[in-house]
Amino acid sequence: MSFSLTWLPTVLRSAGLKVAEVPGWENHGTRDIGIIKGVMCHHTAGPQRGNMPSLGVVRDGTRRLSGPLSQLCLGRDGTFYIVAAGRANHAGRGEWQGETGGNSHFIGIEAENTGFDSGERDDFPWPEVQMDAYRRGCAAILKHIGQDAIMCCGHKEFALPRRRKIDPLFDMNVFRLEVTAIMNGTALPPTVIPRTDSDGRSTFRRGANGDFVKQIQAKVGTDVDGNFGPKTEAAVREFQRTQGLVPDGIVGPRTWSALDGVSASG
Ligand SMILES: [Zn+2]
Numbered sequence: 001m002s003f004s005l006t007w008l009p010t011v012l013r014s015a016g017l018k019v020a021e022v023p024g025w026e027n028h029g030t031r032d033i034g035i036i037k038g039v040m041c042h043h044t045a046g047p048q049r050g051n052m053p054s055l056g057v058v059r060d061g062t063r064r065l066s067g068p069l070s071q072l073c074l075g076r077d078g079t080f081y082i083v084a085a086g087r088a089n090h091a092g093r094g095e096w097q098g099e100t101g102g103n104s105h106f107i108g109i110e111a112e113n114t115g116f117d118s119g120e121r122d123d124f125p126w127p128e129v130q131m132d133a134y135r136r137g138c139a140a141i142l143k144h145i146g147q148d149a150i151m152c153c154g155h156k157e158f159a160l161p162r163r164r165k166i167d168p169l170f171d172m173n174v175f176r177l178e179v180t181a182i183m184n185g186t187a188l189p190p191t192v193i194p195r196t197d198s199d200g201r202s203t204f205r206r207g208a209n210g211d212f213v214k215q216i217q218a219k220v221g222t223d224v225d226g227n228f229g230p231k232t233e234a235a236v237r238e239f240q241r242t243q244g245l246v247p248d249g250i251v252g253p254r255t256w257s258a259l260d261g262v263s264a265s266g
Contacts, residue, residue: 002026003086004033005071005107007144015140017133018079022059028068029086034104038151039141040091040158041134041175042070042108043167045115048123049234051075051206051249058110059083070108076126076237077206077249078133092165094158097150102158107141109134117169122241124169127248135175139182149179197253204251206233216251218264 006026009019022028046054052075061067068084075081090110091102099105111134117124125131138152145151154172159165181187193203204212208228217224222235233249240247243258251259 003029003084005036005085008071008085008107008141009082011140011144012080012082012137015136017137017140018077019082020079021082022055025082026085028059028084030066030068030089030103031087033087034101036107036141036145037099037105038096038107038145038147038153039138040096040102040106040108040153040155041138041168041172042090042110042155043113043115043169044073044110045167046112048114048121049237050112050230051077051079051233052081052112054110054112055081055083061089065089070110072107072109072137074109074111074130074134074137076112076130076247078127078129080133080137091155092159094155094160094164096153096158106153106158109137111168113168115167115169125246126170128246129248129250131170135178135182135187138175139179142179143183149176149183152176152179193250193252197256199256201256203253204228206230206249215264216259219259219262 009021012019044054052073055073058069058073059067061069068088070088070090071084073081073083087103088108089103090108091106094102113126114121114123116122142152155165155167157172196202206228209226213228214224214226217232220235220239222232236251237247237249240255245254245258
């Protein structure tokens with residue numbers, strides 16, 4: 001017998017989002033969850049590299065807090081990972097719009113981000129592909145449960161005492177306006193990266209392989225094996241950060257043109 005939130009993958013996929021089901025998610029939860037009244041946005045405060053390195057911790061919990069630590073994870077590339085159909089330990093004590101049952105009435109989304117907007121672990125701004133999926137995912141869930149965007153809160157807004165939590169770092173009021181626009185059908189279409197640049201070079205992302213991938217690897221200074229895997233993706237993100245580009249780990253026209261300015265190393 002599975003827990004209640006079995007509708008999550010269908011609702012997210014119907015909104016055009018990328019979804020990955022984590023094995024066993026239908027039966028994962030501390031117990032079953034109550035009536036869903038909203039969705040709560042978090043960031044993982046996890047590692048700077050990788051698409052969703054905190055997935056294991058969110059699924060299994062820590063020594064101090066048993067898992068799952070949220071129902072959903074959101075990777076840097078905009079993929080939603082379905083972690084649990086039951087209740088999760090994500091909210092702690094707090095209140096939002098008169099609702100105090102964070103874990104019983106809110107779906108938690110843990111989005112991969114270090115939680116820093118300066119210094120060594122600076123991870124701001126978030127990749128647009130991730131933010132776009134975050135907004136669309138919240139909009140789809142709210143529509144499904146019949147609630148307005150006001151029932152989408154940040155952990156930092158819910159948590160008591162005030163300032164107990166800082167996540168997520170972005171402005172929740174702006175986020176809710178954008179979610180509302182998506183729900184009303186007045187949002188701009190998602191940013192689509194062109195398939196080729198003016199020199200006819202394709203857009204490359206994780207999973208690609210071949211000679212163009214080798215060129216990319218040589219320029220971003222990672223192992224040149226022609227396979228665009230997690231290490232290459234991390235190196236591309238790092239390169240994009242140094243160039244002031246959106247660090248989405250995808251080599252499209254803008255990143256190609258920045259790479260042209262770099263001579264290959266090793
Ligand atoms: Zn949180």
